[in-house]
Amino acid sequence: MILIKGGRVVDPVTGTDALLDVLTEGNRIVAVEKDITDENVELIRKNLEEAGEAPGKLMTIDASGLVVAPGLMDAHVHFRDPGFTYKEDIETGAAAAARGGFTTVVCMANTKPVVDNVDTLHYIQEKGEKTGIHLLQTATVTVGMQGNQLTDMVKLASEGAAGFTDDGLPIMNDNLLLAALIKAKVLDLPISLHEEDPEYVWGAGVNKGKVSDALNYGGASRTAEDSMVARDCAIALNTGATLCIQHISSKNSVELVRTFKKLGADIHAEATPHHFTLTEDAVLKYGTNARMNPPVRTEEDRLAIIEGLKDGTIDIIVTDHAPHSKEEKALPMDKAPSGITGLETSLGLGIKSLVQTGELSLMQLLECMVVNPALLYRMEPGSITEGTAADIVIFGENETWTVKEEEFASKASNSPFIGWELPGKIHFTICNGNIVYEA
DSSP: OEEEEEEEEEETTTTEEEEEEEEEETTEEEEEESOOOHHHHHHHHHHHHHTTOOOOOOEEEEOTTSEEEEOEEEEEEOOOTTTOTTTOOHHHHHHHHHHTTEEEEEEOSOSSSOSOSHHHHHHHHHHHTTSSSEEEEOBOSBGGGOSSSBOOHHHHHHTTOOOEEOTTSOOOOHHHHHHHHHHHHHHTOOEEEOOOOGGGBSSTTSBTTHHHHHTTOOOBOHHHHHHHHHHHHHHHHHHTOOEEEOSOOOHHHHHHHHHHHHTTOOEEEEEOHHHHHOOTHHHHHHGGGGOOSSOOOOHHHHHHHHHHHHHTSSOEEOOOBOOOOHHHHTSOTTTSOOOOOOTTTHHHHHIIIIITTTSSOHHHHHIIIIIHHHHHTTOOOOOSSTTSBOOEEEEETTOOEEOOGGGOSSSOOOOTTTTOEESOEEEEEEETTEEEEEO
């Protein structure tokens, strides 16, 4: 049993924002009350024993001055396993998630081999079950991520694939995407799309503009994203399928999603902390650690993403956690891989860039990091409510900490945020009633 005393419970499912005690037993929350006394605990223990359960030893956490919230969910991570475990593996990825306050993650399918078959899907699922957090795995839309043939979506869904994505590559074949969305609609599962037409990418990972010009590096234009988003939103509208636009970066794409949502399309969109925190100038300061696909763009784009979060056009905050080795990131800009690690800095950046600036309330931030990703993947969102799963994060909203390379739980440290002072210091992450991270 874990008794969390005196914390500020912030729960976007119930709208609760109050000082409350929380008691867990096993993998469930068994009481949420103003003041849970020793007598209350003994009564609950007795009731559990009478029901045939054997409550464990009581541990008390003093959460005075801290926020107690449902465990966070990241709907877009890369754990690199199988095939690229020198970058990350399922165990270290899960440890990074726990340190970041996440109790649930959704892994992308661009492993090696890619998750276009049941054997690879089962391999990841089985390893994920041993990590202490909840790990969901997507499958690819196309065989080998080649964009030519659909996977056996029905079979993969029946074996537990959480959704479908060729993340890392766009699906260029219109008819193939149409067929995939029709199948996904029948299966009632989402398809998530990486929106970058290679025809408009002359140098990946850097916005085409003043910085790419300064570096004499081709750059990736907004058109690469905008053209794909326009096409895919139109197809989604006409199929009724659930579509998620991944890691949105362009102001025009935000407006396109807004328009198609108004037309009735079941469209969702992700924003990453780096896209609502950084601009293209970060590439000049942080080098390849600020190279990502799609790239961080202009201040105008950054502000449009924040406006999208404020009005619900963008409803999910994800990390796109993309670990790479130091050796890879030390390569020149045109040869280094794109992506940054994100799980361990996400909450802090959300508070710093959105809550402390007055753009979102903490409740709204948590809605994007708890409720909406769960709904996209057909899950019941976490909640600090009696009878629900004991998946909880405890953090100091304004308590600062410094991002240090040597403290990452991830195998990788390819982050432009090393050295930054961030709010939102995480004290405990609890998953299934077990403490999986303690500061």
